[in-house]
Amino acid sequence: MADETRGPSAPGGSSGGTAAPASDRPTGDRPAGDRPSGDRPSFGDRPSGERPSGDRQFSGERRPPRPGGPGGGREGGRKFFRRKKVCKFCVEKIEAVNYKDVRLLAQFVAESGKIVPRRLTGVCTPHQRRLSSAIKQARNIALLPFAGRAA
């Protein structure tokens, strides 16, 4: 009984007459078979939300891959065992990232001269920040190339 009293009040309060027929159609089509009529008002609450919610269910299924989405590769990493990347600076406890240390910096510069992104090297954010500024300083004083290999 309590459910019934709640039921009519919810759609009436939310949107008046116009929304109710709109909600009737989808409810007639879809959930009638799935759920008892007592649940209808809850659908009436989000008539517009129904289709997106349908999409949401799909996306809900997709979601686990999605954090793996940049990890579409990562999911592959689960199949083929891939070592977890760790920040070199944290592991080896290198606190000072200096622009003069070309050997260290060169490890994080691609062949093209670009700074290798974190997602590839596994360097943590604070260290990547220091690293990138150090690389830029080294470029300025011709220790590292701006583009291409060091001549």
Add this chain to the structure above:
Amino acid sequence: MNRTYELMFIVRPDMVEEEQDKLISTLSTVVTSSGGTVKSVEKMGKRRLAYVVRRFHDGLYMLLTVEGSGGLIAELERRLRVTEPVIKFLTVRIDEEQKRLDKLKAIKDARRKAPPAAAAAPAEPAAEAPAATA
């Protein structure tokens, strides 16, 4: 307001030793005359440049560590700019980074001392707990 800076500059590779020393001494006098101090001078030697600078493929790298004000650095940079054999220079302020490193080191040292204290601390509550129940 004294700050520590690192002044790295590259001179053309065919510069003779005497002229290098002369350049360094003139820079040092500029520093001392405006109230700064030269902490260290290092000739890092000849190095291949990562890219061509003023048609040079090599350069002699020099490193000057200077303590002084910002105005002093401006003057030094002006001088480097007008000095013909200097092909590139870079000034980096290092005192704040040094401060950060010292702080980290202090924390690390404190932690090294802390473990015995931390080991003692859990033992005490464990001893107290039975006493409280009893």
